[in-house]
Amino acid sequence: MSTDFLGFGLGLRTKHFSTILSEKPAVDWFEIISENYMVDGGKPRYFLDQIRRDYPIVMHGVSMSIGSTDPLNMDYLKGLKKLSEEVQPQWMSDHLCFTTVGGINSHDLLPLPYTQETLDHLTQRIHQVQEILGREMVFENVSSYLTYEHDQMQEWEFLASLATQCGCKFLLDINNIYVSSRNHGFDPMDYLHAIKPEWVQQIHLAGHSDMGTHIVDTHDHPVPDPVWALYEEYAKISGPKSTMIERDDNIPSMQELVEELQLARDIGDRVWSQEKRAAHA
């Protein structure tokens, strides 16, 4: 897996296909939702094949259901492997959650209990999946709206144990940490301090809907200030990490997204060049 810093990316969305080809916007890389391209042909594949000539691609899946107690979906994994061989992504990710139960797909990223049983289950499944795919996987922390009574540890302790036990890398979603911190009343900095930089392959930034009593992870707004502030704090800890903005609904123009991405670049310039200066001092 490439550990290089790819710079600042965006999620590839249908709406922007032709703009990307005609205007070659200043985006360092694109992340695709793998499932949208696991098809035989047509427009999405046509555009992806063109776009990947100009931009590095990262694959991001939503259906692996790595934490499910259902058997692994071998057809899905075969399709994913085939796509990865065609797309040659820099790396591939999915989520630390379960999506299927008894063969029924919730199409949601459902929260796992933070227990030793879950850790053991994930470790065994992640190794199995990596063997099938012939490559390492990166896993993302999800946002959640509930905490199980029988949890044996905090979410960040769970991630730390998983990194130690399984050796897998994370896609750290700063917005998800913020959303969950509000929904469960924890300090997001406790979370960030527990995640060692060497475990982190990529960072997600996104917006959400604040309902007052809780936050819903909607990805339909610009990245809000508290998420930027957390990103800056983690950037100080982590050093340069490939970062991207996810926008899944209410999608603005490419230009607007490129401007928003500039805010992430500004933070990187500020924090990481200071770090360089400090290193040289």
Added chain:
Amino acid sequence: MPSLKDIQQEFMALLQENDRHLEKRIIKQGELTNEQRAEIYRTGYRIRLRGVIDSDHEMLSLYLGDDLFDQLVEGYIDNAPSEHPSLRFFAERLPEYLSKTEPFSNHPILAEIAGFERRLLHTFDSADSDTLDQSVLQQIPADAWPTLHFTMHPSIHFYAAYWNSVESWQSLKNETAPPEASHNEQPTIWAIWRGPKKVTEYKSLQGAEWVALQLVMQSKPFSEVCEALQPHLEEEQIAPMLFGYISDWLNNGWITSARG
């Protein structure tokens, strides 16, 4: 302590059957009740699935109107939960559901409209292939024609409509009122395909053209296609008519190879 499997089953029971057992497994935090926390997941699940039917079956939803469409969506989510990793397959069984479930089954045009919309979706992301253009007609030597086989583009789908379902779909697409539902003994055959510009197109086929196409799709040689047209056309019309069809098919981007 509940096992991982227990929790997952209780979660799905919440989403799919509104079984509230999961609420007892979670801790009380902040201003939200456990019931509200569970509800966020259940609502999200149903909204997501509804969104798929909404966008896959836009014209069907207009045809049905809000109340009946709501009834359809709720019933479909309860009875045909998603079994595929991709949401694009979730509403795959909608035509079947419509044809078997009252009150929708009393109006067979509904299943047909849904079936047409599914064909449009299948066409959208079916496999690609290079296509031949008009110039191929000049390149084929006259004596090669009788043994010629054509291969058709993988995106082509055919749809037999016994009701004026596609016409109704078209009216709604053009933001006009659909005609009253009417049934025909003989179906209208619609071809649905992805054109050279990756845009999904469709058109109805005449009887003789459909006869010829079916044989071409079965890889029958050109001589057999000519023979099969004899009951439909005058002898001297067959060759020019077929030449016209093939020329149209080439223009539409339907033909990917011609081999002797």
